[in-house]
Amino acid sequence: MKNLPNASSKQEKFVKLKICLSRCISDELRILWSSPYLSRLWCVFELAAYKKVNPGGKITFRPLFIERTVCVMLASAYCFAALFLIARDVFGPGITTLAVAFAIFACPYAAGIYLLRMSFREKHQLISQLANFDLEEVHCAEQFDRDFIHSAIEKWYGSKRAFTQFVRQDLRKDVEKILAAKRLPRRYLLLLLLPILSCSMEFFLANWKGGAPRDVLLSFAIGILFGYDIFFITACSLLMVYLCDILAPKRCGCLDHLQTLFAIFLVVGLLSLGNQLSAQAYQGSLSGAVVFLVVSIGFAWLMWWMERDSIDVLAPKDDPPSPPSRAEVTGKKADTFGPPVREWV
Template identity: 45%
Template sequence: MGVSQSACRASCCQEAKHAQQEDRGNEVSFPARHFAADPGGLEEAAQVVWSDMPEQGFETGAIFSNSESLMLGALSSAPVEPVRSKVLDPDMEMLRGISLSSTLLGGGHLWRYSPQTFTTEQRMALYKKSKPMQHLDMFISHTWWTAGWRKAVALYFQSTASIIFAAWLFCIFMSFVLCITDVLPLPFVYQANLLGFTELCPMGCWILCSGLLGPLLASVFYIYLPCCTSPVCFVDVACIHQADQALMQRGVQGIGGFLAVTRELRVLWSPPYLSRLWCIFELAAFRKANPEGKITLKPLFVEMAVLCIWVVLFGMNICFFIARSGRNGANIAAYTLAIVPFPPAVYVLRKNYLAKKKLLVDMEEFDLNRVSCYNESDREFIHSAISDWYGSAQAFTRFVQGPLRRELVAPILATNLPWSYIFLIITPTFSLSMETLLALWKGGAPVECLIAWTAGMLLGNNCFFVPAGIVLMLYLCDRFAAPVGSTCLAGFLQSLAIVFVMIFYALVVSASSNLLIYAGVWTALVWLGIAVLCFLALTIVYSRRRPHFVDFVDP
């Protein structure tokens, strides 16, 4: 959350327009001087450190008024003592929450558009969607200097991944059954060539299509369900009153108490996050207000990688479907076309992992004195507050580099994506293999052919070797994320080299699987066993990777 802008800058509307042009979001200032009776008394201000938490809270949510003057007027009129007492104790009359799924309605409208573009009526409509609460499941922290659609995509996958996978299983099963029972037509043909079976087989596209459209529609429908079980979260644009100045002031003063009754602080990390002084301050505030609370780091590049790979694999499998259909069997042109999306996809993945490296470097080399803040009085106030909390700015720096870094960074140090995401990614490949299995079945292939295809291709390749290939590609994109040269051509050649490695991997796996699967049932089962062993070995190696941290001790 939290960002501070200079109060002397242009109006919020002008600033929002400028931020949208740069795709960086919005920031607003809540200067520290408005919380202190004496703007020059930093020592007194440092004693009111909890009162600054409401300032920090605003970056994740929105700009709360049509102009800075309204908010600053509300805050400047607040006496110091009530701020001290109210922030430490939750103001239960003001505590409100909104379901995470509600924030994703309308294609993530709440996240995709700058809050400055909302009218007063729209802001009040958002406020009415939130409900009074006794506690919160989640407090979402992010910066508006990051494109909102990325946050919407990340939260969508985080909220609906299990629904997408369950819907995919249901859709491919029902499509398979409906095709087997001749309810759905099979308009295409497949030239079989397996264990001596070389007949033309009827082939459909229902499994592949339903495997795409079904999960998408199901996940969107799930978000709109009234009975949808979704975490209750705090998003300030929806949970703090936007029109009534007194209620707005109470909401601002109560954010510290809201943090105290929140189970999880979810950080939607993006490259600008740790460069914002208010974001750093919010992490410190949550840990002080809620020592037992959970801070979860959710880098936006993770879900962006999932989306990128899934789109590429789905496009490739469409090309493979075209290549396999027809009387002449494989079409080399279609197979070649399937490779076209790979170079740009690898380039995007490398850019994603550059963001990961920036996160690691930012945490390791964090220095409070280098974090930017537009308003010097804000900087002085926050530094005084942090020194009061942690003893000194240097002590807080060591806290970020040490305990906080270990807590936040360890889960994302491994190259691999979560296995749940990887198996979500391979759904297009599995769907295509199910189409081929259905074609063999409807074409009258012997049982031996069906068993060999199921064991070797459907399970061995799709469930084990394809995930291994994804892990290999992610490792290469991570390992060689940084460009070796300063020119665009060097970066392109670097991505192309990774593509060639992946093509070589695919050719080796394809040739080996064809050799063993087409040799007979037992060799297909051997191939499945090899795939399982490779998968288990990969899982063990991945699970045993432990991050190495250097402890920072007092000099």
């Protein structure tokens, strides 16, 4: 879009841009967001142009930090799950196997907590960028391009201020709704359960083929497969994401990483405690496994409720008027605020 061929004037660029955009209108503009996006004028121009040619279209920001973190956690969990199976076969029951089993929880979740906490800062940064957006501060390498884009925005939106208000208010609220709707998609939660479920299923099938009593198999399925692997780990994952979000802002200066360590010790400690309790419950009796399952379901429900309640608190509300942009502060003539202009040329 930057180098439109044979466009010797801004007027010709408007015409060529209209033809280009009119041929590629979609119901949704999905932006794979990274932190420099709103600091680049041509990226901002994408927003302005799309909203002009498709006023009813949906603009969706998709930060990629969640996928990045889930990928690291999943790879780490599979790695240590494989090491656990190898250690169990090579060393048998013992301290080495126990250490590798603990690493299945400690390493993936420690890495995930650190990455998630750092990544959730990007979410807060995105909201801050939108709330404090100033068109005059957006970078552009060439002055001709800057003049062209500013002229286009003024022509489409009536003024630079109108577009600035659109980004600060309408677009920001839409983005906040998207980011607050769910911190971690449910399908990713299910994906994170696969490594430990694979280990447990391998153990369950081995006992089944080995002729273990039916009560033992049922107790294992209730206490371990459902109680721990599904509900308890899901609850800990929700707690992990919740803590990473609320602890994302930097608060303690050089001791900021203490917040990360707190989340790691709490989540990994709960995972280890749940692992021990579930093993004792299913080995003790079928009723013990059922009790642990009920407790795990209650724990998971509590985490679901906590997340939903915190999302309601974070839901965007009406804001006071945004602060003026740099152009208004420096005394430039304020443009008339109004709806986007429909004419292209």
